[in-house]
Amino acid sequence: xxxxxxxxxNAKGIIYDKSDSGNILRGTxxxxxxxxHMLKNGVVMDVTTVEQAQIAEEAGAxxxxxxxxxxxxxxxxxxxxxxxxxxxxxxxxxxxxIPVMAKCRIGHxxxxxxxxxxxxxxIDESEVLTPADETHHIWKWDFTTPFVNxxxxxxxxxxxxEEGAAMIRTKGEPGTGNVAEAVTHIKKxxxxxxxxxxxxxxxxxxxxxxxxxxxxxxxDIVEETAKLGRLPVVNFAAGGIATPADAAYLMSLGCDGIFxxxxxxxxxxxxxxxxxxxxxxxxxxxxxxxxxxxxMIDERQSMLGLDVKTLELRMQERGSSA
Amino acid sequence: xxxxxxxLAIQGDVNENISSTETALKELGISGTVNGVxxxxxxxxxxxxxxxxxxxxTIGQLSLVNRSLKTIKEKIENGMPVFGICAGMIxxxxxxxxxxxxxxxxxxxxxxDIKLERNSFGRQKESFEADICMNSINIxxxxxxFIRAPSISEAGPDVEVLAKFDNKIIAVKKQNIIATAFHPxxxxxxxxxxxFVNLIKKSKN
Numbered sequence: 001x002x003x004x005x006x007x008x009x010n011a012k013g014i015i016y017d018k019s020d021s022g023n024i025l026r027g028t029x030x031x032x033x034x035x036x037h038m039l040k041n042g043v044v045m046d047v048t049t050v051e052q053a054q055i056a057e058e059a060g061a062x063x064x065x066x067x068x069x070x071x072x073x074x075x076x077x078x079x080x081x082x083x084x085x086x087x088x089x090x091x092x093x094x095x096x097x098i099p100v101m102a103k104c105r106i107g108h109x110x111x112x113x114x115x116x117x118x119x120x121x122x123i124d125e126s127e128v129l130t131p132a133d134e135t136h137h138i139w140k141w142d143f144t145t146p147f148v149n150x151x152x153x154x155x156x157x158x159x160x161x162e163e164g165a166a167m168i169r170t171k172g173e174p175g176t177g178n179v180a181e182a183v184t185h186i187k188k189x190x191x192x193x194x195x196x197x198x199x200x201x202x203x204x205x206x207x208x209x210x211x212x213x214x215x216x217x218x219x220d221i222v223e224e225t226a227k228l229g230r231l232p233v234v235n236f237a238a239g240g241i242a243t244p245a246d247a248a249y250l251m252s253l254g255c256d257g258i259f260x261x262x263x264x265x266x267x268x269x270x271x272x273x274x275x276x277x278x279x280x281x282x283x284x285x286x287x288x289x290x291x292x293x294x295x296m297i298d299e300r301q302s303m304l305g306l307d308v309k310t311l312e313l314r315m316q317e318r319g320s321s322a
Numbered sequence: 323x324x325x326x327x328x329x330l331a332i333q334g335d336v337n338e339n340i341s342s343t344e345t346a347l348k349e350l351g352i353s354g355t356v357n358g359v360x361x362x363x364x365x366x367x368x369x370x371x372x373x374x375x376x377x378x379x380t381i382g383q384l385s386l387v388n389r390s391l392k393t394i395k396e397k398i399e400n401g402m403p404v405f406g407i408c409a410g411m412i413x414x415x416x417x418x419x420x421x422x423x424x425x426x427x428x429x430x431x432x433x434x435d436i437k438l439e440r441n442s443f444g445r446q447k448e449s450f451e452a453d454i455c456m457n458s459i460n461i462x463x464x465x466x467x468f469i470r471a472p473s474i475s476e477a478g479p480d481v482e483v484l485a486k487f488d489n490k491i492i493a494v495k496k497q498n499i500i501a502t503a504f505h506p507x508x509x510x511x512x513x514x515x516x517x518f519v520n521l522i523k524k525s526k527n
Contacts, residue, residue: 001338001510017450021487024452031449034469034508037335038375038409060384062333062377097420097440098377099470121446121470144447282332282384283360289388 003232005224011141027144032166036234046261053092059274063099071175072262081129083111106319107133116145127318140164152185154192155215171316172239177305179246182239186253200226244280244293251284268301324353328368331358334376338507346515362393370403370522373410382429403498403521411501435478442473456485466504
């Protein structure tokens with residue numbers, strides 16, 4: 001059974017409908033979070049064209065994420081990064097059987113509405129694009145389509161879930177080909193989870209109230225998360241994953257799956273790399289299989305990558321304080 | 323006698339099925355263990371297998387890679403009970419077409435003589451919950467959670483239809499095989515998992 005902590009049963013995104021066989025409900029937390037559960041132990045790949053989406057599907061990706069530009073190209077291009085062309089999203093939806101996601105700008109309610117009308121399977125309110133609202137994220141309970149959001153810490157993740165996110169991805173630094181930030185943040189979230197679990201187990205409710213105030217979220221969601229000892233929704237790792245070993249490492253840290261952005265289609269061996277990253281994610285706890293996967297790629301074909309310390313634009317900070 | 327039940331742990335919602343099956347065993351007072359399984363070795367020892375929801379293309383392709391697909395097929399043909407859920411139902415089928423994309427080349431087990439349509443009710447926004455009825459197996463009311471669900475347009479003569487929704491077949495049974503288009507593991511109700519556990523128990527007798 002799913003954890004439904006923080007759910008709003010009166011959310012506007014829930015639709016009551018009738019069919020020949022009786023009443024039906026759409027857009028419930030079970031359906032939104034359940035969708036994310038179907039992606040577990042899988043790889044979601046960033047794509048910009050139909051051809052890339054087909055390569056991703058053939059490689060065994062569980063879903064594709066449509067962007068106008070890959071994160072590393074967003075970095076190079078500068079300017080304002082917006083949601084992808086609707087025509088390209090529709091072409092991709094018509095050519096692959098796996099779910100199709102697309103990114104909208106943080107806080108941009110109408111880019112999200114456009115994506116919902118387009119019928120994408122999940123919307124990523126993403127820091128890779130230029131934020132439209134520095135102080136508010138989208139109130140995701142108003143949508144029937146599920147959302148995924150980025151987070152660098154437990155408090156950020158829980159704030160996003162209270163706004164209606166059905167899935168979390170622990171942020172790295174997008175478009176760098178450098179997995180260091182993703183590792184830091186998943187470890188931070190894990191540490192914070194262990195801490196609140198210990199407080200819960202000790203029965204110190206007053207300290208959980210203090211945590212809820214510090215996190216700027218409700219007591220209920222802190223208590224439920226502390227009890228579970230994990231996020232109440234599916235949590236993927238994202239940002240800077242470029243090799244099969246990167247993917248396996250993040251899986252070993254307790255992520256439910258992997259988002260790969262620029263790492264595949266900015267490499268010169270995209271087809272093999274896509275397949276290899278899927279294999280390493282599925283069989284992450286079998287070192288021999290991860291080695292076989294790593295052998296499928298050539299390090300000389302990997303994207304060059306960036307040292308995070310030298311970056312002028314730190315995408316991960318966008319929307320974090322809200 | 324303790325039952326050894328596996329949930330195919332390639333990709334998808336494995337843990338939810340493990341916990342629903344554990345609850346079912348407990349409520350029935352039957353002893354058994356439930357584990358995620360991946361390798362041919364693990365699968366070869368099973369008394370029953372659940373192929374869970376997830377992405378059927380991913381699960382199919384990757385179980386082909388480590389040869390578990392072949393072992394699963396042999397075990398089922400030799401009578402091991404199997405419960406295919408959503409993606410699992412697709413993998414058990416003979417042919418799968420996508421509603422929009424058409425014919426798919428994904429690996430299938432070809433054990434259920436059914437014609438299957440993937441994403442039959444539409445994309446995620448159209449995913450729904452509704453009460454369904456499976457009177458022939460004494461489950462008159464069940465909260466069906468349909469997530470980008472498939473449906474069956476035609477079922478062969480030896481396939482028993484357990485439930486329909488909007489004239490689409492959504493649950494079937496054929497001897498030791500049961501398959502549903504919806505996700506019982508996402509609800510509190512473990513009656514279908516109980517039914518499956520009983521099927522395993524009977525097959526052992």
